[in-house]
Amino acid sequence: xxxxxxxxQLVNGVHYGLxxxxxxxxxxxxxGLLGVINLAHGSFYMFGAWIVWWATTTTGxxxxxxxxxxxxxxxxxxxxxxxxYRRVYESSPLVHVxxxxxxxxxxxxxxxxxxxxxxxxxxxxxxxxxFIDLGEGLPSYPLWRVFVSLLCLCLALxxxxxxxxTRLGAAVRxxxxxxxxxxGLGLNTPRLFSCIFILGAVLAAVSGALAAPISSVYPxxxxxxxxxxxxxxxxxxxxxxxxxxxxxLLLGVADTFGRxxxxxxxxxxxxxxxxxxxxxxxxGVLASRR
Amino acid sequence: MFSRRAARHGARGGSGASADGAWLLILxxxxxxxxLLFAEGFELQRLARFPIFAMLAxxxxxxxxxxxxxxxxxxxxxxxxxxxxxxxxGSCGAPPLFGAAGGLAAxxxxxxxxxxxxxVFALRTxxxxxxxxxxAIGQVVFYALLDIPFFGGSDxxxxxxxxxxxxxxxxxxxxxxxxxxxxxLTVLLFWFLRRSYFGRLLRAGEIAESRLEALGYAVFPxxxxxxxxxxxxxxxxxxxxxxxxxxxxxxxxxxxxxxxLLVMVVLGGRGTLWGPVLGxxxxxxxxxxxxxxxxxxxxxxxxxxAILVALYLPGGLxxxxxxxxxxxxxxxxxxxxxxxxxxxxxxxxxxxxVNGDGRSVALVGEASVTSHDVGSSERRQLMPAGAARxxxxxxxxxxxxxxxxxxxxxxxxxxxxDGVVVNDGGVxxxxxxGVVVNDGGVxxxxxxxxxxxx
Numbered sequence: 001x002x003x004x005x006x007x008x009q010l011v012n013g014v015h016y017g018l019x020x021x022x023x024x025x026x027x028x029x030x031x032g033l034l035g036v037i038n039l040a041h042g043s044f045y046m047f048g049a050w051i052v053w054w055a056t057t058t059t060g061x062x063x064x065x066x067x068x069x070x071x072x073x074x075x076x077x078x079x080x081x082x083x084x085y086r087r088v089y090e091s092s093p094l095v096h097v098x099x100x101x102x103x104x105x106x107x108x109x110x111x112x113x114x115x116x117x118x119x120x121x122x123x124x125x126x127x128x129x130x131f132i133d134l135g136e137g138l139p140s141y142p143l144w145r146v147f148v149s150l151l152c153l154c155l156a157l158x159x160x161x162x163x164x165x166t167r168l169g170a171a172v173r174x175x176x177x178x179x180x181x182x183x184g185l186g187l188n189t190p191r192l193f194s195c196i197f198i199l200g201a202v203l204a205a206v207s208g209a210l211a212a213p214i215s216s217v218y219p220x221x222x223x224x225x226x227x228x229x230x231x232x233x234x235x236x237x238x239x240x241x242x243x244x245x246x247x248x249l250l251l252g253v254a255d256t257f258g259r260x261x262x263x264x265x266x267x268x269x270x271x272x273x274x275x276x277x278x279x280x281x282x283x284g285v286l287a288s289r290r
Numbered sequence: 291m292f293s294r295r296a297a298r299h300g301a302r303g304g305s306g307a308s309a310d311g312a313w314l315l316i317l318x319x320x321x322x323x324x325x326l327l328f329a330e331g332f333e334l335q336r337l338a339r340f341p342i343f344a345m346l347a348x349x350x351x352x353x354x355x356x357x358x359x360x361x362x363x364x365x366x367x368x369x370x371x372x373x374x375x376x377x378x379x380g381s382c383g384a385p386p387l388f389g390a391a392g393g394l395a396a397x398x399x400x401x402x403x404x405x406x407x408x409x410v411f412a413l414r415t416x417x418x419x420x421x422x423x424x425x426a427i428g429q430v431v432f433y434a435l436l437d438i439p440f441f442g443g444s445d446x447x448x449x450x451x452x453x454x455x456x457x458x459x460x461x462x463x464x465x466x467x468x469x470x471x472x473x474x475l476t477v478l479l480f481w482f483l484r485r486s487y488f489g490r491l492l493r494a495g496e497i498a499e500s501r502l503e504a505l506g507y508a509v510f511p512x513x514x515x516x517x518x519x520x521x522x523x524x525x526x527x528x529x530x531x532x533x534x535x536x537x538x539x540x541x542x543x544x545x546x547x548x549x550x551l552l553v554m555v556v557l558g559g560r561g562t563l564w565g566p567v568l569g570x571x572x573x574x575x576x577x578x579x580x581x582x583x584x585x586x587x588x589x590x591x592x593x594x595x596a597i598l599v600a601l602y603l604p605g606g607l608x609x610x611x612x613x614x615x616x617x618x619x620x621x622x623x624x625x626x627x628x629x630x631x632x633x634x635x636x637x638x639x640x641x642x643x644v645n646g647d648g649r650s651v652a653l654v655g656e657a658s659v660t661s662h663d664v665g666s667s668e669r670r671q672l673m674p675a676g677a678a679r680x681x682x683x684x685x686x687x688x689x690x691x692x693x694x695x696x697x698x699x700x701x702x703x704x705x706x707x708d709g710v711v712v713n714d715g716g717v718x719x720x721x722x723x724g725v726v727v728n729d730g731g732v733x734x735x736x737x738x739x740x741x742x743x744x
Contacts, residue, residue, distance in 0.1 A: 031418060037418055037421060039549070084597075087601060088600065088601070091600075091604065092604070093360055093417060093418060093421060094354070094360050094552070094556060094560075094604070095556075095600045095604045096600075097360065097362065097421065097549070097552055098552060098553055098556055098596050098597070098599055098600035098604075099596070099597055099600035099601065101549040101552070101553070101593075101596050102553075102592070102593040102594065102595070102596030102597035102598075102600065103593065103597065104593075105546075105589045105590070105592055105593030105596070106589075106590060106593040106594070106597070108589070109587050109589050109590045109593065112586075112587065113587065223545065223546075227425060227426070227429050227545065230422040230425055230426065231422070231426055233422065234415075234419060234422045234423060234426070238418060238419070264437060264438060264439075265437070265438075266437070267433035267436070267437050268430055268433055268434060268437075271426050271427075271429065271430045271433075274423070274426055275411050278411050278414055278415065278423065279411065279414070282414045282415055282419070
């Protein structure tokens with residue numbers, strides 16, 4: 001086990017963790033602010049991947065397809081929030097679970113009806129298909145992964161800026177902390193909820209679209225993304241963006257190392273981390289909430 | 291005594307309520323056994339899916355309804371039982387370790403142990419977290435079964451050895467009788483558990499956890515016991531499922547199964563004995579019909595059912611007040627109380643007193659008085675009576691009007707949450723529907739769910 005292999009896996013893990021953060025960050029915000037357990041969150045990730053595959057094969061341009069993902073998913077999330085989610089904000093978690101479980105099933109069937117149930121592969125955009133030479137004795141690293149990691153980092157920074165430096169972010173933080181108080185002070189929560197829901201959905205979809213050239217496009221993507229981002233939220237703490245960031249990186253690295261060094265138990269690695277965190281700090285690694 | 295208890299517990303907790311007793315077995319069992327007359331072989335094995343899922347739903351409903359623990363990983367224990375049976379009583383090659391009876395016991399024990407071990411982790415959390423952690427537990431089981439070659443991978447395991455036979459019946463008839471008997475035993479078990487001191491403590495914990503702790507009860511072991519019992523019954527049902535077509539595969543622990551179980555529990559009525567059975571029969575029936583009619587996109591139907599239940603029937607069919615509203619509309623008046631099952635939360639402390647244990651009655655009486663005084667008197671002055679009552683429906687005791695908030699200060703002593711309460715009172719006053727008002731206000735649409743949904 002050479003040092004370069006460990007370094008390479010570390011880079012891969014961070015890359016995976018950053019993608020995970022995009023899905024889980026939105027989910028965590030939706031939990032924290034809207035109080036909704038969204039089992040359909042993985043479906044946005046899935047649609048991101050499928051729409052980008054479909055639009056790329058139809059138009060031949062990945063960037064155009066990425067724009068299509070943002071537009072379609074934002075529109076879909078807006079409709080869903082207005083038509084369905086808004087009706088259950090005050091209901092119990094059990095109602096959320098049922099509702100979003102049903103939605104996840106419907107969205108998966110919609111995906112199946114729109115396209116098919118096959119596995120599809122997607123090439124990265126031509127300009128980013130190359131490799132970066134890391135030097136003597138090291139394997140070259142795909143340019144696309146570097147680009148995706150950087151883009152995710154930028155998006156994470158943008159989220160941090162949005163959360164820490166803007167009025168919207170302040171409103172969100174106030175809403176997560178004490179929703180009733182924030183409402184009492186005149187916060188327009190319905191509009192805020194719509195914004196955050198759409199933001200979360202679009203982030204998840206972009207993550208799916210960015211991951212598609214690496215991991216290919218297949219039917220089970222929704223459950224996979226959903227459950228991993230649940231684990232991230234448990235580890236990071238509900239409603240905490242920084243917690244989700246740390247947790248996503250931690251789990252991304254854990255998963256990648258598990259796959260490399262212990263392939264039989266790889267899928268369980270993230271859960272082991274989660275249980276460890278639960279013992280160590282049940283409220284999440286950063287334990288920022290209240 | 292009986293009727294008083296029923297009135298006091300309302301529809302949800304009413305172990306003594308007439309529509310929810312174990313005596314209904316007398317009506318259900320003949321119906322359950324009747325397929326023995328006209329069906330055989332494969333058909334019987336297919337039909338056995340109904341009682342098996344009814345058992346599963348009952349075990350989950352015990353967690354959700356009595357203890358207020360919403361688990362999304364119940365299929366994991368189901369699969370653990372199924373694989374436990376397959377490996378211990380149906381292994382090929384080497385002669386199996388156990389016969390059918392021993393295998394059932396061993397499979398149940400496997401699932402119980404798994405539930406006990408994972409419950410230690412999961413029960414460190416509540417609400418949303420608990421849901422996510424149990425989902426993760428189910429996924430760990432799923433991936434373990436899928437990825438570890440020992441468990442046969444995605445193909446699963448075929449069981450070897452001849453199916454058990456008894457009473458001179460053939461294999462599938464014996465099997466069907468066994469499943470029916472197991473179902474009846476499960477009904478009796480949960481009927482007993484819900485009436486038992488343990489079941490009452492669980493319900494008390496769901497209503498007012500902090501009060502129960504103030505009385506000196508540790509909630510964690512109670513919850514752990516409930517989680518283990520539910521897991522054990524799920525494992526037992528899993529063993530029966532393994533015997534059904536003598537094959538097991540990782541799909542048994544798919545989280546969609548756990549989701550489907552929750553739909554059954556809620557559709558039927560989660561706080562009742564027979565509701566989950568009804569829910570299981572309806573959902574499995576719907577699934578069978580949909581799969582036959584629309585083999586390609588049958589999940590649309592299940593998804594729609596889940597959404598409709600969530601939006602319009604969150605109180606469930608059985609004993610949600612729906613039944614009482616129907617009888618009331620026919621006979622003029624229905625059962626006791628205000629008929630929406632919400633009064634129970636107000637009488638939360640009182641419901642503890644019906645255990646017949648004189649010592650704890652006194653204890654409960656005193657403590658409930660003090661907790662009312664300390665916890666709620668200031669709030670009552672600040673709030674309209676209605677709001678005060680709804681405030682008590684707020685289970686986690688932090689006075690924020692939301693059942694799950696990720697933190698549990700649990701003392702209700704106004705350590706800063708009071709700001710919220712005052713605000714609530716103000717919002718109530720001008721009637722524009724703050725959170726707490728909405729919480730109870732859901733009931734205005736007449737579905738009997740109230741603010742007490744868990």
